[in-house]
Structures are given as structure tokens and as C-alpha cells.
């Protein structure tokens with residue numbers, strides 16, 4: 001029986017395992033073990049074994065998993081096969097970079113459009129996507145049943161945008177603005193902060209230097 005309630009840390013590692021297996025391409029072995037993945041990613045093999053066991057019960061001692069099956073199980077578990085539509089609010093430097101990235105679809109998210117108050121952005125296509133005026137947001141979300149909203153506006157405008165997204169039927173918010181958002185209990189918010197990752201990297205670098 002596979003454990004469906006897993007820790008956030010495990011959830012964050014699963015895409016790494018999937019990426020690793022996928023990037024093996026034609027060199028992908030028929031079977032793959034937790035130890036192989038752990039060694040390749042320089043992780044603790046006990047951790048990897050436990051993580052994989054929470055996704056699949058098909059691992060065999062000394063053999064590992066059928067690689068193709070494990071890929072499917074990881075993709076299913078991560079929801080990569082159920083693609084949800086998303087919109088971005090704020091089509092500035094960050095918003096357009098997110099629009100440009102075509103890897104989200106493979107991770108279960110299809111960005112259908114961006115919205116912005118800057119009229120100069122409405123003329124062109126950006127990477128095959130349109131930037132639309134704000135007064136079209138609610139209608140599009142309701143019509144297309146969009147459930148994910150990405151906030152990429154300046155911090156001072158983020159709460160107002162968040163409120164509008166909630167009013168438009170958005171259930172999950174990926175927030176890039178450096179601000180705490182007040183949302184109703186049933187709305188999911190994930191705050192993305194590159195500075196936090198950088199702080200971790202800097203701290204590790206400092207520790208490494210002082211150990212030398």
C-alpha cells in the first residue's frame with residue numbers, strides 16, 4: 001500500500017528523481033534502484049528509498065523498480081498527467097519569463113494567458129500567449145474554469161490581485177510577490193522566493209569555506 005500523505009521535503013525531491021530518470025534518455029536502464037538514483041544525485045540512499053516507497057510499492061530488493069513504471073507512478077503522483085490551466089497577473093520581466101518557459105505543461109500546468117494594466121503589452125504575442133487587459137480576467141477564469149493564478153505584480157498590488165483571483169474562482173495561487181497574502185482558508189498559496197534559496201546556498205558556501 002502506497003502512503004499518500006507525504007512530507008513536503010519528499011514532495012520537493014520527487015521531481016528531482018523524475019528529472020534524473022528522464023534525462024537518462026536512451027541510456028535509461030530497464031530497472032532502476034533507489035541506490036542508483038541516490039548516488040547520481042548525491043543523496044542519502046535511505047531517504048531516496050523511503051521517498052520512492054511512498055509513491056510505489058513495486059520496488060524489489062536488489063533489482064529496484066521497472067524504470068518505465070516508476071516514471072509513470074512519479075508522474076501520476078505529482079499530478080503531471082492532470083494539466084490545470086493557469087493565468088499570470090503581471091507580465092513584466094518575471095511574468096514574461098514564466099510565459100516563455102515551455103516546461104510547465106509537462107509538470108501539469110498550462111498557462112493560458114497573462115494579464116497586465118500596461119496597454120503596450122496587449123499588441124503582441126508573447127511566446128504564443130496573449131497579454132490581456134485586467135477587465136477580461138474574471139470572465140476568462142470563469143469561462144475556462146482556470147484554477148491556478150500566478151502573481152507577478154509589484155508587492156504593493158499583490159493583495160488586491162489576490163482578492164480578484166479568489167473572486168474569479170482561482171483555488172491555488174503561486175505568489176512571486178514578496179508579501180504575505182491574506183486568503184480564505186480554502187485557498188492554497190505557495191510563496192516562491194528565489195532569495196530564500198540563495199540565502200541557503202550562501203550559508204552552505206560559508207560553512208564549506210570555514211571548514212577548509
Ligand SMILES: NC(=O)c1ccc[n+]([C@@H]2O[C@H](COP(=O)([O-])OP(=O)(O)OC[C@H]3O[C@@H](n4cnc5c(N)ncnc54)[C@H](O)[C@@H]3O)[C@@H](O)[C@H]2O)c1
Nearest residue numbers: 090091092093094116117152153154155157177192193194
Ligand atoms: N519570488 C522571487 O524570487 C522573485 C523574483 C523576481 C521578481 N519577484 C517579484 O515579482 C514581481 C514582478 O517582478 P518584475 O521584475 O517582473 O517586475 P516588473 O516591474 O518588470 O513587472 C511588473 C508588472 O506588473 C504589472 N502590474 C503592476 N500593477 C499591476 C496591477 N495592479 N494589475 C496588473 N498588472 C500590474 C506592471 O505593469 C508590470 O508589467 C515583483 O513583486 C518582484 O518582487 C519575485
